[in-house]
Amino acid sequence: MVKSRTYSTFAREAARLLGMEIKLARKQCKWSEGELATRAGISRYTLQKIEKGDMTCAIGLVFEAASLVGINLFEAETSPLRRQIGAADDKISLLPKSTHNPKKAIDDDF
Numbered sequence: 001m002v003k004s005r006t007y008s009t010f011a012r013e014a015a016r017l018l019g020m021e022i023k024l025a026r027k028q029c030k031w032s033e034g035e036l037a038t039r040a041g042i043s044r045y046t047l048q049k050i051e052k053g054d055m056t057c058a059i060g061l062v063f064e065a066a067s068l069v070g071i072n073l074f075e076a077e078t079s080p081l082r083r084q085i086g087a088a089d090d091k092i093s094l095l096p097k098s099t100h101n102p103k104k105a106i107d108d109d110f
Contacts, residue, residue, distance in 0.1 A: 015054070036069065040064050050065050
């Protein structure tokens with residue numbers, strides 16, 4: 001039996017809003033579902049799920065559909081986005097490669 005994943009209200013509403021914006025932009029481009037799906041390299045069924053805000057769609061597919069219809073998710077120009085990626089990468093490189101929960105409580109009561 002497949003377990004269903006629980007998402008926060010905010011996450012569900014954000015996915016629904018992005019899906020609606022993709023659908024609106026697609027219609028403003030005067031593209032059919034099939035045309036956008038072909039451009040994105042996905043099935044029409046997957047595009048319909050994206051436009052409904054289905055949480056099971058891969059984020060890369062959602063971002064590609066949004067990009068194709070002209071929705072700027074972060075920055076309109078790529079150079080500020082690249083700077084932000086570089087800054088985030090620099091911060092990540094300063095952190096430990098992995099994290100572990102302590103297995104045993106430390107007894108420091110002398």
